[in-house]
Amino acid sequence: MTFRGSQTVSTVMESPSIIQDEIGADRVMTDDIFDTTYIKKVDFKPPIKLVWRNVILMALLHFGAFYGLFMIPAAKPITLAWAILCFMLSALGVTAGAHRLWSHRSYKAKLPLRIFLAVVNSMAFQNDIYEWARDHRVHHKYSETDADPHNAVRGFFFSHIGWLLMRKHPDVIEKGKKLDLSDLKADKVVMFQRRNYKLSILVMCFILPTVIPWYFWDESFSVAFYVPCLLRYALVLNATWLVNSAAHMYGNRPYDQTINPRENPLVAIGAIGEGFHNYHHTFPFDYSTSEFGLKFNITTGFIDLMCLLGLANDCKRVSKETIMARKKRTGDGSHRSG
Ligand SMILES: [Zn+2]
Ligand SMILES: [Zn+2]
Numbered sequence: 001m002t003f004r005g006s007q008t009v010s011t012v013m014e015s016p017s018i019i020q021d022e023i024g025a026d027r028v029m030t031d032d033i034f035d036t037t038y039i040k041k042v043d044f045k046p047p048i049k050l051v052w053r054n055v056i057l058m059a060l061l062h063f064g065a066f067y068g069l070f071m072i073p074a075a076k077p078i079t080l081a082w083a084i085l086c087f088m089l090s091a092l093g094v095t096a097g098a099h100r101l102w103s104h105r106s107y108k109a110k111l112p113l114r115i116f117l118a119v120v121n122s123m124a125f126q127n128d129i130y131e132w133a134r135d136h137r138v139h140h141k142y143s144e145t146d147a148d149p150h151n152a153v154r155g156f157f158f159s160h161i162g163w164l165l166m167r168k169h170p171d172v173i174e175k176g177k178k179l180d181l182s183d184l185k186a187d188k189v190v191m192f193q194r195r196n197y198k199l200s201i202l203v204m205c206f207i208l209p210t211v212i213p214w215y216f217w218d219e220s221f222s223v224a225f226y227v228p229c230l231l232r233y234a235l236v237l238n239a240t241w242l243v244n245s246a247a248h249m250y251g252n253r254p255y256d257q258t259i260n261p262r263e264n265p266l267v268a269i270g271a272i273g274e275g276f277h278n279y280h281h282t283f284p285f286d287y288s289t290s291e292f293g294l295k296f297n298i299t300t301g302f303i304d305l306m307c308l309l310g311l312a313n314d315c316k317r318v319s320k321e322t323i324m325a326r327k328k329r330t331g332d333g334s335h336r337s338g
Contacts, residue, residue: 024316027285032103032141032284054165055165061233061237064230064234065230067226072231075223083228087232087236090120091271092272094132096306099289100299101117106286109306122204122205124236124240128197129184130184130190133184133190134184135149138176147169148172159241160245209229212224213228243275246266247267247274247277251278254333255331256278257330261281274289276292287300287316
């Protein structure tokens, strides 16, 4: 960890244009690039304060989702198809929306697409886009320090769900306040969702997934509530959390072996493309979050489709030369042929 981030500009072997490309210097927003100046307050360890409301709600949700597993055989095939559709839509609201568009500005989206992504983001109920993007930029900028909201150094449980069950470390709050979030504040869709968040999650995450199967194809209310609503919601949450936990612990580091995030294809499958995490933390502004385009990456396919339809543009990519140079300089050698 001693070399963390320091190679970005110091051991310059490549041309300046490659280094510029590596940090995405042409972007307006660069608050997702690792900040090497963070200094840990060594003797300071704040007490853990549980947020009991979240502990109880998360316990109830997971009991409900577990019960939902046993309801699957009783569900009509069309209800299961609906549950999968709800999973995909809510996952896209996080991956293509809160993550790749709003946290990293890795592509541009026209108004109808931004509205769609905000609506399906509410279906995922993972805090509003503004808060999600702020936490995520802090995660990248101060990754694996006390200022990282889900600091993976604190273990699998903390980085997976524990961080949501307790008060934030003061450094997370302090550093979060210093981020430039002007682009989010200027986005009317983001701020509208934030103002109407409670109503939007009630409708999109709970009412709609339950009522549609019950009303349109006579599914029993309890199956509709436990499978497409609770089970689907818990699965999307856990798929997202695995990026913060498993993909920070298990896998190769072909792009930068001095950082913890890893390439984890299983997480990529579950989180529809977000498991190539060593690549993503090395090049956070790449719209594909991966060197390999569509491989295990439904989100990239979705954004490509939106570009074809004229609803998205300006997808940022890292050049092959820059990737190769970075692999040679800081990778663990696991992509020898690459
Ligand atoms: Zn990460
Ligand atoms: Zn990210």
